[in-house]
Amino acid sequence: MSEFVALLTSEFLKNGKSEIAAGQKAYIRGKFEYFGLKTNDRRVIQKPFLVKQYLPPKMELFGLVKELNNKPQRDFHLFAQELVFKYIKQFEKIDIDLLEYMVINNSWWDTVDFIAVKLMGAYFKKYPNEIEKRVNQYIKSNNIWLQRSALLFQLKYKDQINTNILDYTIKALLGSKEFFINKAIGWVLREYSRTNPDWVVDFVEKTELSNLSKKEALRLL
Secondary structure, eight states: OOHHHHHHHHHHHHHOOHHHHHHHHHHTTTOSBOOOOOHHHHHHHHGGGGOGGGSOOGGGHHHHHHHHHTSSBHHHHHHHHHHHHTTGGGOOGGGHHHHHHHHHSSOOHHHHHHIIIIIIHHHHHHOGGGHHHHHHHHHHTOOHHHHHHHHHTTTTOGGGOOHHHHHHHHHHTTTOOOHHHHHHHHHHHHHHHTTOHHHHHHHHHHSOOOHHHHHHHTTTO
């Protein structure tokens, strides 16, 4: 275990509460273990580890994220994505491999949505030429979390959203029975309706969306 992770582990262990851990595990359907730290408390504890001058060198990031993700406690996985967020201005083209690794390992909505929106969203703004290739890969992957990421990375793009990509991605995933896909379709359309309601209404009228997607898409209209 690296010294960085060892120190973090020590702080998490000192402050965790078993009764909170039990509730968190139940909420996430028993998928992960927890130290028993409320989100705000965890962020206070981990704050010194995210101070810029104490961050590990960028070259160590992928290995560190893997080390954190190999641990059973969800607190480490949540910390890992917030750690990566500190490096978004240093993103290199190859870093999409790290983001994809994070999406497909220990996958659940509580990490995937942060990774897709905040990390992939930043990456694809910096490397827009990667979008088409990666979106196609995600759609064809049969991995619902990569597919959800293809839908959500533009969630906060507002007037910079590429509607051709959005249109293509949604239509490629129509007919899915997966809740997390249909919910994401509705979510990204609902968010875009804040910027361009006419486009969203027109798209919904012309597209055979699931009831869930349609309901979510029009929620603000």
